[in-house]
């Protein structure tokens with residue numbers, strides 16, 4: 193296999209410093225301003241950042257963290273954003289541009305040699321481009337011709353199920369609704385999305401246990417909790433404004449337990465740049481307990497906590513009797529702890545587990561927050577179900593200051609699901625859609641992300657359309673996915689910025705440039721707005737203000753509706769032209785999407801509106817049993833043969849998923865390098881390596897038939913780092929070639945990106 197591009201591993205540049213002691217502070221402000229100035233200049237920065245997350249402005253294109261709401265007594269500050277939100281804005285609002293000359297100068301083969309960082313730094317895409325069969329370079333194409341080529345490609349398939357329509361979570365509700373309508377009117381449910389790789393395990397576990405696949409807390413609930421569990425999540429980097437809420441918890445006397453193989457800076461101490469203590473003082477200490485868990489050990493940990501809580505008689509019987517199902521079986525199965533196995537699986541000592549259980553037992557208001565450390569595991573669904581068991585037995589759902597809080601990634605990933613981006617939308621939704629538009633949606637479930645790649649590999653999917661995202665870099669098994677995408681007859685990427693998926697083309701490939709959140713979306717002399725849903729089910733408006741990166745850009749909605757008209761014909765029952773008025777789309781949403789009645793009026797309220805959540809609102813659980821379900825989950829130990837490590841793939845502080853902003857993982861003290869593997873010093877010594885050495889990483893995946901498959905990612909530098917013993921960490925997407933396509937979570941089919949068995953080889 194080819195060695196990695198050398199630009200990424202400049203040996204002389206890697207700098208390792210001591211991990212940071214506190215997150216944010218003034219340094220964070222300085223970095224965000226510096227990046228903003230670099231990308232968009234001082235004037236644009238001064239105009240744009242004050243609008244970020246304000247009622248009249250635009251929703252942050254970063255993560256899905258909610259904004260304070262007046263209804264809950266929340267105040268929006270003048271700067272209601274974080275360092276990484278500012279970086280996300282700078283990345284989109286950059287003044288750098290990619291023109292037709294750029295594509296004329298750089299062949300696709302040359303571009304494929306570049307790093308993800310380099311590709312992203314070239315600037316905004318400005319006009320539609322096409323790569324025709326046999327061509328070496330992308331060439332300009334006008335919009336009309338582009339839609340014609342795509343429609344012809346799609347109509348040429350033997351069946352609509354030979355096409356897959358991917359979505360990434362930045363897409364607005366209006367665009368997502370129009371897109372799924374186009375896909376279903378065309379005749380398939382093949383709607384893979386980034387959620388399949390993200391919180392799918394949370395959705396699956398929560399639907400089974402409480403009947404709603406979304407979180408049950410508001411910002412006020414979180415801040416009023418007396419105990420917050422932060423499990424498998426790195427908020428200092430990935431949801432920085434959450435640190436403000438955690439600080440609030442501490443100031444009200446609450447406790448925080450952080451469960452993580454890495455001592456992430458943001459979990460330890462926070463210097464809030466918005467108050468005096470953060471600017472001039474030491475900031476606020478956050479985690480009361482830091483449980484440095486072994487990768488994949490969370491299920492064993494929560495089983496032990498639950499057994500201890502049962503032993504302590506800490507069951508909220510009133511809640512359990514009235515609202516739950518299956519408690520007796522759960523209690524009968526969960527009473528005993530095999531301490532040896534628990535200590536082995538978690539890497540934690542018994543005293544610490546008992547201390548954490550004590551905090552759980554004495555808490556009156558517990559919130560459990562989690563992210564990718566739990567979801568991207570083989571037993572991700574089981575683990576989350578066990579966390580739900582903890583909350584159920586303590587009666588911690590559906591009362592103020594308590595509940596489940598899966599912290600979402602992309603700014604509108606939750607909204608996209610609400611709008612129908614799912615390969616298995618329920619009958620209720622499909623029949624409402626059919627009735628509204630006079631179409632007949634297919635009923636057979638479609639393909640999710642991993643199954644799409646499998647289907648491409650087997651020639652069953654031959655056309656790919658991506659509404660945002662970077663399919664080839666976000667998915668596992670990079671080599672297999674690259675081959676899969678290349679085998680397609682048609683690939684279409686609707687994007688704001690250049691990325692690897694553009695340079696891994698099908699036989700015919702198109703790039704359709706689109707407007708981002710920050711940009712003005714004008715129609716008939718008026719600025720249109722779109723709507724989004726945050727991690728706590730608040731639906732609200734977002735309106736961009738900047739002049740678009742190019743006069744050629746179309747909004748996502750316009751791209752969908754023009755493609756639909758071309759593909760489905762002018763006689764189609766859906767009046768696609770009317771979608772130019774987004775109020776018209778919202779009228780349809782109001783009639784089709786559950787709980788969205790009167791949508792146009794309610795999204796115009798200053799803080800939008802909150803979608804209902806029966807467990808949160810009334811302790812009603814729309815599950816199969818009509819109650820909240822206790823579940824029995826059995827840990828299956830992860831087998832790590834001698835001389836091997838368990839690798840997690842994670843984000844640095846200087847990237848947004850596959851978009852690399854820069855090379856500074858500041859809180860972890862790793863500068864100027866991304867091809868690094870973090871390993872505990874004791875493990876390095878035991879394996880006979882030293883920090884700084886160059887290694888190739890080989891993953892070992894045991895297939896269902898017991899055979900071991902190997903995958904490689906070459907030329908990584910070792911970094912001695914205080915991760916849990918036996919564990920390692922490397923950055924995503926550089927480490928994705930190591931994740932086997934078949935390594936997926938039970939039932940949610942989410943790639944297991946956080947537990948890869950690896951060995952190191954001297955390069």
Ligand SMILES: Nc1nc2c(c(=O)[nH]1)N[C@H]1C(S)=C(S)[C@@H](COP(=O)(O)OP(=O)(O)OC[C@H]3O[C@@H](n4cnc5c(=O)[nH]c(N)nc54)[C@H](O)[C@@H]3O)O[C@H]1N2
Nearest residue numbers: 255276424426430487488563564565601602842843848849
């Ligand atoms: N700046 C920035 N913000 C982002 C993103 C970004 O890339 N950059 N991405 C967005 C998206 S799409 C998402 S989904 C979220 C992701 O947000 P996170 O889930 O915080 O992101 P990861 O970097 O994947 O970090 C996972 C954390 O889980 C820990 N972990 C790994 N394995 C285990 C385990 O077995 N048990 C436990 N308890 N912990 C474990 C890791 O050490 C790490 O701290 O962030 C969103 N926000």
Ligand SMILES: Nc1nc2c(c(=O)[nH]1)N[C@H]1C(S)=C(S)[C@@H](COP(=O)(O)OP(=O)(O)OC[C@H]3O[C@@H](n4cnc5c(=O)[nH]c(N)nc54)[C@H](O)[C@@H]3O)O[C@H]1N2
Nearest residue numbers: 360386390660661662666687688689691841849850924945
């Ligand atoms: N190994 C490993 N793999 C992972 C993960 C991991 O932790 N480890 N995390 C997984 C997770 S949680 C996720 S969510 C996925 C992310 O997977 P994706 O959502 O597919 O990837 P992104 O990097 O977020 O997509 C970035 C691209 O989106 C485009 N874009 C940005 N803004 C817009 C917009 O407003 N509109 C349109 N149309 N396009 C836009 C830009 O062209 C940009 O290059 O990756 C997953 N993959």
Ligand code: SF4
Nearest residue numbers: 252254273274277433
């Ligand atoms: S916390 Fe998330 S949504 Fe809020 S400003 Fe930061 S990146 Fe944006």
Ligand SMILES: [Mo]
Nearest residue numbers: 390391601602
């Ligand atoms: Mo995500």
